[in-house]
Amino acid sequence: MQLSDLINNLPPYHFADAKKKIAERRAAGVDVISLSMGDPDLPAPQSVIDRLCLEIQNTENHRYPEYFGMRALHLAFAAWFKRRFDVRLTPERDMLPLLGSKEGLAYVAAAVLDAGDISLIPDPYYPVYVTGSTSVGAIPYMLPLREQNSYLPDLDSIPADVLAKARLLWLNYPNNPTAACADRAFFEHAVAFAQRHNLVIVHDMAYAEVYFDDYRPMSILQVPGASEVAVELHSLSKTYNMAGFRVGMLVGNAELVNAVGRLKSNIDSGMFRPIQYAAIEALNLPASWLEERNAIYRRRRDLLVEGCNALGMRAHKTTAGLYVWATVPGGYSARDFANWLFDQTGVFLTPGTNFGDAGEGYVRISMTAPEERIATALKRMKEALS
Numbered sequence: 001m002q003l004s005d006l007i008n009n010l011p012p013y014h015f016a017d018a019k020k021k022i023a024e025r026r027a028a029g030v031d032v033i034s035l036s037m038g039d040p041d042l043p044a045p046q047s048v049i050d051r052l053c054l055e056i057q058n059t060e061n062h063r064y065p066e067y068f069g070m071r072a073l074h075l076a077f078a079a080w081f082k083r084r085f086d087v088r089l090t091p092e093r094d095m096l097p098l099l100g101s102k103e104g105l106a107y108v109a110a111a112v113l114d115a116g117d118i119s120l121i122p123d124p125y126y127p128v129y130v131t132g133s134t135s136v137g138a139i140p141y142m143l144p145l146r147e148q149n150s151y152l153p154d155l156d157s158i159p160a161d162v163l164a165k166a167r168l169l170w171l172n173y174p175n176n177p178t179a180a181c182a183d184r185a186f187f188e189h190a191v192a193f194a195q196r197h198n199l200v201i202v203h204d205m206a207y208a209e210v211y212f213d214d215y216r217p218m219s220i221l222q223v224p225g226a227s228e229v230a231v232e233l234h235s236l237s238k239t240y241n242m243a244g245f246r247v248g249m250l251v252g253n254a255e256l257v258n259a260v261g262r263l264k265s266n267i268d269s270g271m272f273r274p275i276q277y278a279a280i281e282a283l284n285l286p287a288s289w290l291e292e293r294n295a296i297y298r299r300r301r302d303l304l305v306e307g308c309n310a311l312g313m314r315a316h317k318t319t320a321g322l323y324v325w326a327t328v329p330g331g332y333s334a335r336d337f338a339n340w341l342f343d344q345t346g347v348f349l350t351p352g353t354n355f356g357d358a359g360e361g362y363v364r365i366s367m368t369a370p371e372e373r374i375a376t377a378l379k380r381m382k383e384a385l386s
């Protein structure tokens, strides 16, 4: 069959390949420890599960859902956003439920970019920023994220001829894969920059609620005037251990939110109502639920950061996000090291280059495994490396 250029130019999704590789190795009897995907191993909150079970019994909920989400979900999200960021969103106007934030990223790209436009993408990046852009014919322009710049893009170094054609700027803090965070000064600069150069900012905040110690990531919408130029994506996947439920939210610039709603309603038919009720339950959880969950991740982070540094894999103590970003030891490329380690130990890490060329020299280690498995992984790594 002759397939489209879009498909022919689309790379396979790394994590789909990774899952296959892990399954094959497990089938061959290897005790694989996957510290690869950011797929929370901890359970969804019990109240969420109970509400889902309750609502699924109501056959009214089996019909087509609302295209743009139930009002009750909008109200719950707006209340959560006000509590969390002290920003007031207007239900229905400023927000759109998504079947996970991943699809929202692709829809935003399609709603903003035309063929030949430039899409400004910090590198390393979450893969959809690139494929969402290229699938509508836009041209990625990479902004390398360097350790010495605290993994923030240097917006002022973008050449004028690139800026003239640029329409979209992607940002993602807390960052995947580097786990870097951005401060208010950076977001203020980015908003002013977007206003000056007529850019749309997409801020991907999938890791908004995984944070440690006293740190609290901020929303770009806390910057005055941000909603003129920016949208932000939220997700219940990492926030409430609900990755399989597929609940995300697009918030911010009302015109763009509306445009994405128009596009999306032409393609899918909304979110299963019992899942929307379950999402409402999650958004109403007390802060103590997050504190307890984040305390678990904090212990895992400490274990991993200390363990990596002891192995000569330099890693910073992160303040947010699900990952540790560590240097590759011994002159290997990121991919060769990850493959070698998997063969030697059954420990599966993600090479930094899966997220772009700027990820060379690093591996991303996910904290989504219990402490004893992380300790076993580190022990195996130590044996292999010595």
Ligand SMILES: Cc1ncc(COP(=O)(O)O)c(C=O)c1O
Binding pocket: 038, 099, 100, 101, 102, 103, 126, 172, 176, 204, 206, 234, 235, 236, 237, 243, 246, 247, 248
């Ligand atoms: C940076 C980033 N954005 C978005 C997503 C998508 O999350 P979801 O579609 O589960 O909301 C992920 C998932 O790993 C991610 O790492």
